[in-house]
Amino acid sequence: MRRVVAGPEIERLIQLLSKLPGLGPRSARRAALHLVKKREELMQPLTAALGDALEKIVVCDTCGNIDTRNPCMVCADETRDHSLLVAVENVADLWALERAGAVNGRYHVLGGTLSALDGIGPDDLNIASLISRAHEPEVKEVVLALSATVDGQTTAHYITDLLRDADVKITRLAHGVPVGGELDYLDEGTLSAAIRQRTLF
Amino acid sequence: MRRVVAGPEIERLIQLLSKLPGLGPRSARRAALHLVKKREELMQPLTAALGDALEKIVVCDTCGNIDTRNPCMVCADETRDHSLLVAVENVADLWALERAGAVNGRYHVLGGTLSALDGIGPDDLNIASLISRAHEPEVKEVVLALSATVDGQTTAHYITDLLRDADVKITRLAHGVPVGGELDYLDEGTLSAAIRQRTLF
Numbered sequence: 200m201r202r203v204v205a206g207p208e209i210e211r212l213i214q215l216l217s218k219l220p221g222l223g224p225r226s227a228r229r230a231a232l233h234l235v236k237k238r239e240e241l242m243q244p245l246t247a248a249l250g251d252a253l254e255k256i257v258v259c260d261t262c263g264n265i266d267t268r269n270p271c272m273v274c275a276d277e278t279r280d281h282s283l284l285v286a287v288e289n290v291a292d293l294w295a296l297e298r299a300g301a302v303n304g305r306y307h308v309l310g311g312t313l314s315a316l317d318g319i320g321p322d323d324l325n326i327a328s329l330i331s332r333a334h335e336p337e338v339k340e341v342v343l344a345l346s347a348t349v350d351g352q353t354t355a356h357y358i359t360d361l362l363r364d365a366d367v368k369i370t371r372l373a374h375g376v377p378v379g380g381e382l383d384y385l386d387e388g389t390l391s392a393a394i395r396q397r398t399l400f
Numbered sequence: 401m402r403r404v405v406a407g408p409e410i411e412r413l414i415q416l417l418s419k420l421p422g423l424g425p426r427s428a429r430r431a432a433l434h435l436v437k438k439r440e441e442l443m444q445p446l447t448a449a450l451g452d453a454l455e456k457i458v459v460c461d462t463c464g465n466i467d468t469r470n471p472c473m474v475c476a477d478e479t480r481d482h483s484l485l486v487a488v489e490n491v492a493d494l495w496a497l498e499r500a501g502a503v504n505g506r507y508h509v510l511g512g513t514l515s516a517l518d519g520i521g522p523d524d525l526n527i528a529s530l531i532s533r534a535h536e537p538e539v540k541e542v543v544l545a546l547s548a549t550v551d552g553q554t555t556a557h558y559i560t561d562l563l564r565d566a567d568v569k570i571t572r573l574a575h576g577v578p579v580g581g582e583l584d585y586l587d588e589g590t591l592s593a594a595i596r597q598r599t600l601f
Contacts, residue, residue: 245450249435252443
């Protein structure tokens with residue numbers, strides 16, 4: 200005997216919340232109850248913030264970042280080094296690099312990696328626009344900040360091939376020991392790379 | 401160097417999402433990106449569902465359940481056994497019992513348990529209204545379906561005292577081995593209770 204516990208509006212809210220990454224059916228119920236309990240402090244502001252974002256968020260035509268303006272904050276920032284172009288897989292990676300404050304250049308969001316298994320080819324990604332931006336005279340270096348996975352590296356090689364005749368330096372992220380990481384838990388590939396690419400103390 | 405990654409609207413959305421139980425700052429960012437990516441399928445419906453719920457959700461005057469109508473679906477259900485009143489700590493517990501289809505009576509949401517540590521006294525809970533409902537002539541049994549914690553049991557004892565002169569049977573949930581649970585992992589208290597309250601096979 201399985202009963203519907205609450206009205207259809209609440210059931211629908213729970214069902215939609217459960218589609219967020221990190222929330223399953225049980226935590227979606229908890230979240231819905233929490234929202235109802237914190238009506239003024241959380242539910243109203245969240246509803247407003249979602250509506251606001253829904254109305255204003257756009258994808259940057261230049262780099263593929265999401266923002267409420269186009270071009271986005273990063274592309275519009277004139278203090279950034281226009282000679283450095285960092286290709287990333289997705290917006291989450293762009294944000295991660297920005298949070299680290301690691302990049303003072305601009306970005307290009309590919310929208311994924313090439314994947315034979317998932318049927319993702321070059322035309323499904325923003326590769327043509329990257330090649331075109333890499334040919335702009337001010338660009339001197341393209342960093343392929345892609346995952347160290349097979350698909351990520353396949354994509355990096357593919358792009359490197361296309362950029363052969365462009366007058367840019369092509370670089371990739373260093374392999375090595377994560378900061379705070381213990382050697383004991385690292386795989387052999389990372390350890391060998393960390394030894395090979397060792398730096399002066 | 402800590403940069404703001406996106407416009408204030410997105411930052412605000414992330415900040416509010418991170419206040420949901422089960423979502424931290426990192427998963428709130430993931431959720432926000434997921435929402436933006438699934439604009440039509442998820443972000444729009446979720447915004448609408450939140451607005452809808454915000455507008456319609458009310459607390460049931462009778463039992464304290466939340467629903468879009470007052471009295472709530474459970475209280476309004478005439479097929480339920482009006483002689484059985486189940487007191488629960490919160491709406492989540494009510495929903496859990498409803499999902500289990502374990503109760504064919506009605507509920508009373510106390511809104512928590514007595515707690516000397518948190519300064520929660522009888523007046524902070526819906527105890528007076530429970531006592532009043534328990535005195536209705538149709539009510540024959542009050543189940544105190546409270547947590548098997550010190551605070552839960554203190555609350556149960558307190559309510560039992562107040563109901564001494566009411567003409568109702570007062571019961572509580574059985575202790576025992578959870579269905580699918582392994583004896584090896586259970587504490588001694590549960591095991592002794594399960595033995596004491598053993599039933600015929």
